[in-house]
Amino acid sequence: VIGDLQSVYDCLGFQCSDVGAYLTDSLPQCADIPVNLPLAEYRPTTRVHSHSKIDLDVLQIKILSSMEAYSFAKMLYLYGRNSPLPQDDDNVPYRLRTLHGFATTADRTAANPFYSDFASYFNDPNYADTVIIQTLDGQGKWGGASTEQRTEVISDTCAFQVLYMHALTELGSAMSACNNKAVRSSTGAHQWDEVAAYLIGSLEGPNAGGAVDLEDGQLVWSLANRRAFQFQTENKEGFSEINVHLEDLLFAGKAQINSFDCGNLAKTADRIQHLILLPIIQSTLRYALINKDLPSSSPSKDLSAGETFALSVLPVVQRYDGESAQVIEENMVLRSGVQPVQNGPQFVADAFYRALDDFGYSCILVGATPEVDACQLGGGIGAVRGAASGASTFQLLTSLTLLSLCTLGML
Template sequence: MMRTSVFALSALSLATAESTLSLRRRLSFEKVAGYAPGSQVTDHCAIDRDQAEIETLLAKKTNEAFSSAKAVYNNGGNSKSYARVTLTPALVGPLAKGARITGKSTDGIEIAGKAYNSYDAGAKEIWVQYATTDIQASYVACQVGSLVESINTEGCFAAEGDFDISGTQYAYTYNIASDNKNGRTIAGFSTEAGQKMRLDCPGCPYTDFTYFYNYYGADDYADEWVNAALDGGSTTFKNGNADFSKYGFDGRVEAVKKGTAYLNIFMYVIREFEDALDDCKRGCMDCNDDPVHAWDEGVCFYTGSIEGKDGLTPDGKLLHQLADKRCADFKTCGLESGELDGTANLNYELFDLFSLGKFQLQTGNCPAARKTTKLVTELMYIPMIQGTLRYAYKVGVLNEGEKAEAEGAAFAAAVLPRIHAANQDAAKTIYENMKVGASNTDHMAVKRAFESVYANLGITCADVGGLWNTATSSYYDGYEPCTDASTGGVIKEEDTTLAVIFGATFGGLFGLALLALCFKRNKEKRGQPVFSPTMYEEEDKPTELH
């Protein structure tokens, strides 16, 4: 269900405006599931390769495999790769972060890199980050870290050789297997959350992170959940605790792989969008590359690299794929929703908003970008709700076992803090029925609890849909879509705010926008999105290392 008045510009006016912006931005970045980033984020998108490696290892269901999965979770292998090397002689002068460094592979192929940090004269150990490309399939050719199943050393620096650092030659040595590290990890999304989302940012504390901090009583709640599931231990939260000693490998696998994606990565997606707002310079056409880059990172962490340019693969590992999976269960796929396969209606909505938000940031329309971010964040909870409902039914009615119980507990953990902020009694009901080791699951009580807070969450019954029974081609009894209190659909103030992005730079675009508004309203009344998620291409921005 497309929301009324989300967009202020039609495809025509946005394309015209972006052609003006493109006079000083290049249009060569590879699309991410249809979204055209304005900066290079191939390395960021690759975080889903760590998720894939973790899932491959967990599937072996052995203590050794769990230990290996924990190492990948903590140390990574695919994102922000760097070599830790020892120089001979030591640096003769200071080295700035980002300074170009070149060396060669074992096969003599030149490899480009850059200084990971700034270093003083006399430093002997430095970290050299591998340069990344704009093409996802070849973004970097050195993936080691703690990987087990997918190590790639083809593009790593040779074990010894010479670096060219600012025109000076330095001999170096390092161990290819143990000294190729990674600066971006799934664990880091949680262990650094307190500083980046609550304590040390211009917009701190971020609203949604505060929900989770207040509920769980810990900044690193996601990391605690994942480690407890990996170790078969218990969490020590203020609310929402889980004792994974009650599970064998089947339950712990689900708790880990859903925890990494839907607790760690989910919140960091929101963090990147909030970070973009923190950096936004109102009314400035030429100073918003940083917020666009942060916004692009958020889209990457939502989507990942496995989804490809069009986002149609069924093999994705992150939130984009979750939305597509859940829409098939709740009959919310397709441009107009109501379908049982294909792209989730939610993803059509989100990718329209992603493109709109990027444009608002580029043009310095910071207030409009903030409203767009709020809409994005509200929508992102929908698959978590759908997942919890699905497994409440599987456990409560179909009597499925540990695997389903763990999946339900993990989905609930990913949304309970938001429910708790809306209604503590509703959150308690959901937790008591879905928690690890629950003695009973009243699926209808869970459904009613969720439905009681939809309006507060900014979503509707139609957004969530109903649990579909493919065997009978009907909804499961009692799990049909609910009906909102106002069937007319209350339009919130933020949903009606139009992003006015005009001025001298755009000249005659004002008239186009008015025409576009009429066009857009007619389209959306028929339930059709104004923008497809494959329409835009954009700019350049040096990689900022988040």
């Protein structure tokens, strides 16, 4: 019984030291969750497990909304439930992190220029919060939609707009801590670990690749794994190549913070904030394929999902290529009486292709399905992969040749 009680301390928001130990050796020793408990094999060096549990808020809001318990879902969104803030003083009231707080905090200016892009695109500084509250209250564009559509808008906006921007906020804060040498590197390291927590989440578990059941996770990490099979972007273990890149960047950034290598940290942060949009692009294309056959009046959740994913990346596409953003918007943002995806899914994929150079990533990471190819404008994914493989082989041979010449004393 004691062991069972101790196992839920974390869920209740306190640690073994808060309870204390009974003065006998006959009871099992209490052990808190270790600081370096991995998030899908990323090992934090600061305590962020409680941060990562915000994904439970997302999941529970989704469940409550699907049951039409919108008032309870709204309470959970506004006040939180699963991600307690540290309580260093008994006189400090018990507090929780909340998705509403993330969606409205003034700290989001640390995520500029992307936060400004989103606020400008929607003409609303609290764009995500507005959509979530309106949909929960039965108001706004999706307030009168089907239960499935409302649930999709609420949960996807929480996961892929609110938490995306909050992860970018922590990226910006970590860079500021690095540039401010007066701040200890542990401050930036903690903020960097928070980035991992808000992108991976607690439900992925500690193992490489994340949860075996791809439906367990709720955040960007899980989304990338779900899309990897559909777009042929999985690695040999069956997990997303996007996540392989993300984990490498997370480890690189942690080392750069610890050594105050702020110039390279800025580059790493920029790579991350663009990389984590690639699963959003894949999702937009997936729903473009589905929605092309649906009328705009359909109660299908696929229509609301397609729009929500598109709106989660459109402000960034518009920053780089206004024409491409217009194409995506016209095809993916639902309009009454207008056939969804009227120009076809490949037209949407081609629009994303034109912006990907500015993202700093190849269309290879977005991938292809039998019906849509993110690399078609580049000759098709097979040709692009072949060219990339040839370039890598050439670079390897060049390096080996130079090494041989150096060894022979010819350089």
